[in-house]
Amino acid sequence: MPYRTIHESEIPIVAGIQAQSFRSDPARYVESYTEGGRMSWRELRLYDDDRGQPVAALTLFFRQMSLNGGELEAGLVGSVGVPPEHRRRGFGRQMMQGLLKELHTRKTPVSLLFPFSVAWYRSLGYGLANFSWHIEQPMRLLPDFPERLHVRRATMDDEAAIRTCHERARLDPANNGWLTRTEAEWTKRAFKPENERALFEADGQVEGYLLYRLDWDAVEVIEWVATSERAWRGLLAFISAQGEQARQLKANLPQQSPVLWTLREPYDRTEEVVDFIFRRGALLVNGFMLRVVHLQEALRQRRYPADVVADLVLQIEDNQLPANSQPLRLAVENGRATVTAAADQHNKHEVLKGTSVARAIRTDMATFSELYAGVLTARQARVAGRLDGDDDACRSLTAVLAAAPFHMWPPDWF
Template sequence: MTYPIRPIDESEWPAFNRVLQEAFGWTLHPALLERNKARTEFDRTLAAFDGDQMAGVTSIFSFTMTVPGGQLPVAGVTAVAVLPSHRRRGVLSSLMRRQLTDIRDRGEPVAALYASESVIYGRYGYGRASTNLPFRIDTHRSAFVPNAPQDPSLRLRVAQPAEVRAELEELFASVVTQRPGRYVRSREIWDEIFADEEPDQNGHGPLRSILAEDDQGVRGYALFRIKASWDDNDLPAGTLYLGEIEAADPAAYALLWRSVLDRDLVTRVETYGRPADDPLLALLADHRQVRARWSDELWVRLVEVDRALSARSYSAPVDAVIEVEDDVCPWNAGRWRLTADLSGAECKPVDDEPDVTLPVASLGSAYLGDGLLTEQLHAGLLREHTAGTVRRLATAMSWSPKPWTGLVF
């Protein structure tokens, strides 16, 4: 069967959410539904129909995202769902193909998403592009190394988050370009970050903030919640749930972490996720105290290979003919010569013999600077025709700091 696909309008919002609720098995609080609606770009929200019934949906947030060496317009794919009654009928494939065509027509060379299940989106050319590191630390074992940075001009300020929103937004805007995967936040996104109703607290207490500043202004901030608790011996056993910690320099970062870890009556700090190369791992005298688990974070898809590869920077020179396999976006399939050095890059179609043949998802996984090209080669998933090409390509596409988004969309 074929299922007609079209953008929805605001009047179809309830039906759109019914599909999401059935597919994900959730029931969102009315306040969360209203916030989601405020962020929705209805002209970029697609539904597949079986007669009058919505059978599947997907949407996009329009982002400006940091990539190695700069920023790009990126399609943030979200709210992908199919009714349980319509699984395995081609609904998702039809939606993904239509969506990618629309993204290309809009001129966005890259798409990105968070995956509810890691086995889904590789079929559509997405590659795992960043790593998330949720962890917890027992505060009594959180000493820093002796040479941790300090700045006597810095001081801490406790503040109500809503009262310092403008200062926090300004600080974030100054650091958003420092790490690939971060994206510019709209007013609606900040509204969600500062939201503090019962479903936002989730039993973890009200939103709190602390700022690191000097006479020139704010140099960092932390947003968190605290769940107070005492053990059977009436000793404090509170947990601090860290939402965000951002800083413009190492001294401010270290001071904020020390404030979080030294909080009175708190014995454990938990994060919803941090980058795999979080500087905290170097600051801790005993990094084994970080109880962490690895998880995939952002998945990236090159919608237009030539524009995407030409738009980012590279860490080392590379000159290679890449044969791309892409049966979802056939305009990408073929041979491309990537020529790049520290001053810039060019990617153009050629008829030359390839140095390497790979699926487009492999380029997506490497695009933000933390790919697994050499691992995929050793696993037999890539075909190297010129010895050393994959190593050179992987080195050129690598980036520091590692990519991380830090805020689900």
């Protein structure tokens, strides 16, 4: 198989490919694979050309991803590297096709990655999973709240409480796309020496924390976790209190964050007008991508809104994994789904033709992956020419796949 796992002796080969691809130092990659870093060499993959020579590499590791208060296993794809001399020969695409087959065989529901090109990964069935607000606002616009008095500096003794708080927040239905963390991810990424920590503690309970960096220019938010509204306000007020030193707040925030609605003005008056009287309050930036890999498992394992009852036939065209193209019957009730084959592959068109139009949805896998992430509604997809289904079917599918916006804090970026 051209796409394969590696032997331990091939670590330098992978490190060399990654270093050439991303203009970095091979020693840095070797250290990350062998010195107790985020992943081990067993999570590396190589792609060989027709002569059996390694020409491309990637990393594949697995975490549990939060969704609607539950969890799904996600295959995380990172460092998809093809050296300059091997580009535009199809090696990267063929390597990704091998990866998708590996994930489908092990019935992994979804895969995540951060794209170098959204269009390229869409052609492989990935879809955008989220947009985030990137804000850079003057500290003078931030409010104060009395809950600030419950915020203190965290010490090493608080690390266990921080981890517990993170896990509690991760499984809140309002926080989708959060990943489980290994010991290395906590110690070498979240708890890096340059990340300062503040803790919200009230009534003997840690209800939130902030990982941040502070200098004379800005407070940069690394992670902002709150399990109560008062904790969220207290941590925002703590940030505001740094205005005597820092000029600006910098943060990548989930779309549902109330920060922009707490500012005294939603923009900096010193900024130029963008249009008419409008100034920039924040930048809307794209985030990571998600792909539904094993369609039946992704539908079965997902949690659904408890008040939604639906019965749909889905025909999802997947040009990479044909098994996903079989029409499926999706029945949802009491927050759970029943998934069955809607037809034999050979007469799928006849079955869909005989199905009530109100229940039939047709789309491609990249579009369905965006629907699955809740970042796109069925009607939006239909208007964009990416989905077929009538009004009732679109309303039903959008209700079934309703989810709070996905977000991922910097310690989980990969």
